[in-house]
Every structure is written in C-alpha cells, then in structure tokens.
Amino acid sequence: MTILLVDDEKLQLHRLQDAVAKVLPESEVLSFGNPLEALKETEDLKIDLAFLDIEMPGMNGIQVARKLKLRDPRTRIVFVTAYDHYAMEAFRVHASGYITKPVSEGKIREEMEQVTPSFLPSSKKLQVKCFGNFEVFHDGVPLKFKRSKSKELFAYLIDREGSAATASELNAILWNEDHPSYLRNLVSDIQQTLKAVGCADVFVKRHNECYIDVSKIDCDAYEFKKNNPDAIRMYRGQYMFQYSWAMFVDE
Numbered sequence: 001m002t003i004l005l006v007d008d009e010k011l012q013l014h015r016l017q018d019a020v021a022k023v024l025p026e027s028e029v030l031s032f033g034n035p036l037e038a039l040k041e042t043e044d045l046k047i048d049l050a051f052l053d054i055e056m057p058g059m060n061g062i063q064v065a066r067k068l069k070l071r072d073p074r075t076r077i078v079f080v081t082a083y084d085h086y087a088m089e090a091f092r093v094h095a096s097g098y099i100t101k102p103v104s105e106g107k108i109r110e111e112m113e114q115v116t117p118s119f120l121p122s123s124k125k126l127q128v129k130c131f132g133n134f135e136v137f138h139d140g141v142p143l144k145f146k147r148s149k150s151k152e153l154f155a156y157l158i159d160r161e162g163s164a165a166t167a168s169e170l171n172a173i174l175w176n177e178d179h180p181s182y183l184r185n186l187v188s189d190i191q192q193t194l195k196a197v198g199c200a201d202v203f204v205k206r207h208n209e210c211y212i213d214v215s216k217i218d219c220d221a222y223e224f225k226k227n228n229p230d231a232i233r234m235y236r237g238q239y240m241f242q243y244s245w246a247m248f249v250d251e
Helices: 012-023 035-041 061-071 087-092 105-119 148-159 169-174 180-197 220-225 228-233
Strands: 002-006 028-032 047-054 076-081 097-100 126-129 135-138 205-206 209-212 218-221
Touching: 002 012, 002 035, 002 061, 012 028, 012 047, 012 105, 028 035, 035 061, 047 061, 047 087, 061 076, 087 148, 097 228, 126 220, 148 169, 148 180, 148 209, 148 220, 169 209, 220 228
Parallel strands: 002 028, 002 047, 047 076, 076 097, 126 218
Antiparallel strands: 126 135, 205 209
C-alpha cells in the first residue's frame, strides 16, 4: 500500500510519519511539506491512501484531495487538521476519515480500523453515504443510476434499514399516486446497476415488495446508530438532504 502524507508544518509531518510507520509498517510512505510538489512527484503513482493537512499555503488539503480523486477515485483520503469546522467540506470530497491534531499512534490506528478494510479484495460491500446528499459507492466510485427516481427509491429502502416496502408504499413516497409501469422500470434500473458492479444481491425483490440486504452494505447512518465515533464526527445535522421525505432519527 502506498501512502501519501502532506503537511506544511515540519513537526506535524514528522509526528504523522512516525505514527503511520508504527501502525502500517509494511506500507510505502511518501512525505511532502509542499502540496504542489506532492501532486507533481506522485503524478504517475497509484496512491492508495492520503493523509492531508487542510490549511496549507498555495493549495489547501481539500483542493489536493479533489485532484487526487480525479486521478483515481479509489484513493482514500484522511484529513488531518487542528480545526473541526471542515468536516462537512471533507464529506463532500468523499473523505474516508478526519483526524484532529495533535496526531497520535492511537488516532491513526483507530482511523485505520475504519479505512483499511476497504482495501481488502474480499470486501465487496457497497459504501452508502446518507449524511449530506445521498450517494452510493462501489470501490470508491459513485454508482450511476439511469434515473434519479431509481436512486431515490434505493435511498428510501436504505432509510428503512432492511424492512420491506410494498409497491403501494413506494408509489406513495415517490409520486403520491400509482405508477406501476414506471416503478417496474425503476426496479429494473436498480437491479441492472447493482448487477454491473457485482452487487445484485443487495437489492431483494419478492412478490409485491422489495428491501435492502443491510448485511451487504456499509452505511454511515447505520454506523452512527452503532455509536461509531467516525460516523458521529461526520454527522452535521443533514441527512439525505435532497429528499423531502428523509428524516434521521438519532436512536
């Protein structure tokens, strides 16, 4: 695994290097104090994981993350900062983690328990993000549904946390009236989209109802309800922001 570290403060960069080396001793670690130099020197390399300071001169960590994601959407980003008000912006670039300074081995290790499973080839789960705008990822890449309503239907089933929804209920949620043929098209769209990434078994259709097999996905909202500290840190009061019916209940 190749890991990129970028922090313009030498002492903080040294601490980060030391902590990462202890937690991930077999990884190749590339360290830079200048974000522009970091992007230039790693242009032809595959970066699996990047730890980025946010406030840096010339180019901040959010901008670096966007460029890394454009190169390879599978690159995992962990922001390391002394400030906690960047969490929502970090979420928008699909960051995998967010660590506040001072960095310690314990913080890195805790973050890696959440991040490193996504590198394992045996992990085939979809990554579902409900906080902020709803998105579904496979191997770090957002799924592209043919219809926006297909995505909304999938979001509603995620919200139900494995409980089945009938065709009548879905019609009421999506349109407030019956559209049986269109609903069938949405179901077909979801099935084809998931099948294309090898996750067809996530969506279960039987008779007149359907549901999500929650054991086959990783979801930030589900982790929040399990008191996962990383999910709690990412929640800023917005849940499936684009859907009027969505309401997050903190249990």
